[in-house]
Amino acid sequence: xxxxxxxTMDFLKLYWAxxxxxxxxxxxxxxxxxYIVLVERKLMADMQARLGPMRVGPHxxxxxxxxxxxxxxxxDIIPDNADKLVFWLAPxxxxxxxxxxxAGLAIGxxxxxxxxxxxxxxxxVGVSAMxxxxxxxxxxxxxxxxxxxxxxxxxxxxVSYETAAGMALVSGLLLxxxxxIKAIVEAQYNxxxxxxxxxxxxxxIYLVASIAETNRAPFDLPEAxxxxxxxxxxxxxxxxxxxxxxxxxxxxIVVSSVATTLFLGGWLRPFAGVRFFNFLDxxxxxxxxxxGVYCFVRVPKQPVMVQKIFMVSVGYLCLAVALVLFVPVAxxxxxxxxxxxxxxxxxxxxxxxxxIFKVSAYIYFFMWLRFTIPxxxxxxxxxxxxxxxxxxxxxxxxVVGVALIVGEYFHLHGWAMLLVTTPAAIIAxxxxxxxxxxxxxxxxxxxNAAASDFYAG
Amino acid sequence: MLDKILFYxxxxxxxxxAALMVTRRNAVHSAIFLVTALLATAGIFLQxxxxxxxxxxxxxxxxxxxxxxxxxxxxxxxxxxxxxIQFARQKWVALIVALALSAQLGLMLWSSDKxxxxxxxxxxAPPASELPANSEAVARSLFGTYLLAFEIASxxxxxxxxxxxxxxxxxx
Numbered sequence: 001x002x003x004x005x006x007x008t009m010d011f012l013k014l015y016w017a018x019x020x021x022x023x024x025x026x027x028x029x030x031x032x033x034x035y036i037v038l039v040e041r042k043l044m045a046d047m048q049a050r051l052g053p054m055r056v057g058p059h060x061x062x063x064x065x066x067x068x069x070x071x072x073x074x075x076d077i078i079p080d081n082a083d084k085l086v087f088w089l090a091p092x093x094x095x096x097x098x099x100x101x102x103a104g105l106a107i108g109x110x111x112x113x114x115x116x117x118x119x120x121x122x123x124x125v126g127v128s129a130m131x132x133x134x135x136x137x138x139x140x141x142x143x144x145x146x147x148x149x150x151x152x153x154x155x156x157x158x159v160s161y162e163t164a165a166g167m168a169l170v171s172g173l174l175l176x177x178x179x180x181i182k183a184i185v186e187a188q189y190n191x192x193x194x195x196x197x198x199x200x201x202x203x204x205i206y207l208v209a210s211i212a213e214t215n216r217a218p219f220d221l222p223e224a225x226x227x228x229x230x231x232x233x234x235x236x237x238x239x240x241x242x243x244x245x246x247x248x249x250x251x252x253i254v255v256s257s258v259a260t261t262l263f264l265g266g267w268l269r270p271f272a273g274v275r276f277f278n279f280l281d282x283x284x285x286x287x288x289x290x291x292g293v294y295c296f297v298r299v300p301k302q303p304v305m306v307q308k309i310f311m312v313s314v315g316y317l318c319l320a321v322a323l324v325l326f327v328p329v330a331x332x333x334x335x336x337x338x339x340x341x342x343x344x345x346x347x348x349x350x351x352x353x354x355x356i357f358k359v360s361a362y363i364y365f366f367m368w369l370r371f372t373i374p375x376x377x378x379x380x381x382x383x384x385x386x387x388x389x390x391x392x393x394x395x396x397x398x399v400v401g402v403a404l405i406v407g408e409y410f411h412l413h414g415w416a417m418l419l420v421t422t423p424a425a426i427i428a429x430x431x432x433x434x435x436x437x438x439x440x441x442x443x444x445x446x447x448n449a450a451a452s453d454f455y456a457g
Numbered sequence: 458m459l460d461k462i463l464f465y466x467x468x469x470x471x472x473x474x475a476a477l478m479v480t481r482r483n484a485v486h487s488a489i490f491l492v493t494a495l496l497a498t499a500g501i502f503l504q505x506x507x508x509x510x511x512x513x514x515x516x517x518x519x520x521x522x523x524x525x526x527x528x529x530x531x532x533x534x535x536x537x538x539x540x541x542i543q544f545a546r547q548k549w550v551a552l553i554v555a556l557a558l559s560a561q562l563g564l565m566l567w568s569s570d571k572x573x574x575x576x577x578x579x580x581x582a583p584p585a586s587e588l589p590a591n592s593e594a595v596a597r598s599l600f601g602t603y604l605l606a607f608e609i610a611s612x613x614x615x616x617x618x619x620x621x622x623x624x625x626x627x628x629x
Contacts, residue, residue: 003458004462006458007458007459007462010458010459011459083483083485086485086486086489089489117508118508118509118590118591118592119508119509119511119512119591119592122509122512122516122592123508123512125516126512126515126516126520127515129516129520130515130519130520132520132524133492133519133523133524133527136524136527136528136531137485137489137527140485140527140531148531151531152528152531152532155524155527155528156528158524159521159524159525159528162520179592
C-alpha cells in the first residue's frame, strides 16, 4: 500500500503540469466548440442573407450556452433493440480519441501537453483516427438501417481518405526529416519559409482529405440528412448526441492544427525572423483593439440594458487581450534591458495568437466550402479519393523527394528551394490533370452503371 | 515501481481482453475486445520506450485492420452467426499444442532461473534521454541492416495487393 501511494505521488510530481493542462483543455474545449458552431451559424446566415441566432445575448453571443443547457437536460433515449453497452461506449470512444489527440499538439513553443514526443504528428493523426470506432460502433449498436448505412459509409470514407492524407503528410514531412512537432515548426523558422509554399500540392491534398475525414460538407455523406436522416447519429439524442457533435468539431480543430503545424508555420508570425517585417508584431494587438472599439460603437444599438452591459464587457475583454498582446512587444522598446526577460512571454502569447488565428482561418475555409459546394454522391466521393487523390499523393511524394535531392545537390535553402519545388509542383499538377482526363474518359460511359453502386443507394 | 504497476495493468488488460475476445458469442463484442488487447500491447510497447512501434500498432492494427474487420463483421448477419456452433471440435489437438507451448515457456522461465546468463536476458533500461530516437532507430535498422528482408516483404505485400485487385475485378 505504501508503495502504491509512493508511486502515485511520484506520478503526480512528474506529471502535474500536463495533467493540469489536459484538465483545462477538456473543460474549455466544449465552450470553444460551442462558439465555433455559433460562428458557423452566423456565417451561414450571412451567406444566405439572414441574421442567424439573435435572441440570446447581443447578436446571439450566448446562444452556445443555451444550446448546451438544452442538450444536457434533454431526454436520453436508448432504443429497445440497441446493444446497450456498445451504444453507451461509442460516443465516449469518439470524443475520447478526439480529446486525446489534442495532447500532441503544440499551441506555442512552450504549450504542449505531451512535450516533445518523438512521434509528434503521427501520434496526433493515429489517435484521432481511432475516433472512427465511435462512429462505426455507434451505427451498429443502434440497430437501425439508417445508422448502419451511415457508419458503413463513414468507415469506407475514412479509410480511403486517410491514405491520401497520410501520403500528403509524408511529402510535407520529407521537407523536415522529423516527426517532432516542435522541430517541424523550428525547421520552418530556420528555412524562413512555410512548407505550404514548398509543397503546395501536398497541402491541397491534405485540405481535401481532411474535410473528408472530418465528415464535413461537401463530403458529409455519413450524415446526409436528405437520404439517411442523420446517418450514424440517427438514434442518439441529448447528451450522447452532443458528445458526437463535440468529437466532430474537436476533430476539425485537430486536423486544422496539424495542417497549421506542418504547412502554415505553426505558431510562427508571417515572415518570422525577418527584421523588415517586425511591424507585424503590432498587428495582433491592433486587431483586438479594433474589435473592442467596434463593440463599444455597437453598444447604443442594443435594445435591452442587459445586452448593453454584455456588449461593453465583451469590448473590455477584447481591449484586455489587446493589452496582453501589446505589452511583450512594447516593453523592449521602452526599456531595452527587458528584452531578455520578456522574450518567453512574447513567444508564448504571440505564438498562441498566430496559431489560433491560422487554425481559425482554416476552419473558416471549411465552413465557407460547406455553404458553397453541394454534396457529393458516394461513388463520386470514392472515385475522387481512390482515382485522383491517392495516385496524386503518391506521385507528389516521389516528385518532392526528387526535388529535395536536387536541392541538396545545389545547396539550396529557404526561398531558393522554390527553384526546385515549383517545377516539382507543376509536374505533380500536370500528372493530376492527366489523371483527371483519363478518369473522365473512362467514366463517361459508365456514369449510369456507377450510380447503382451499393453504398450510393 | 510506477513502471511495474503500469506494466501489470497493461499486461492484465491484454490477457483479459484476449480471453474475452475468444469467449464472446457476439462477433462485434469480440472485435472490441481485440481492439482493447491491441491497445494494451501498444501500451507495453510505449513502456519499452518504443514509441514508434506504439503508434504504428495503433495506426495499422487499431485504425486500419480492425476498422476493416468491424466493417466486414457488420455486413454479416449476426443472428445467424449466433445460432452456429462457435468452436471447432479439435479439443485434443488443441490440448497438445497448448501443452507443448506452455512446456516451452515454462522451460525457458525455469532455465533462466537456474543457469545465470543462459535464460531470458533482462536488460537494464537506460534512461529515456540517452536512448536514440525510436523512429530513427527503426528506420535505420529497416533501411540499413534489414534492407533485403524489408524489400522482400514489401514485394510480397505488393503481390498480395495486386492479387486481391485481380480477384476482385469483375469479368468483362
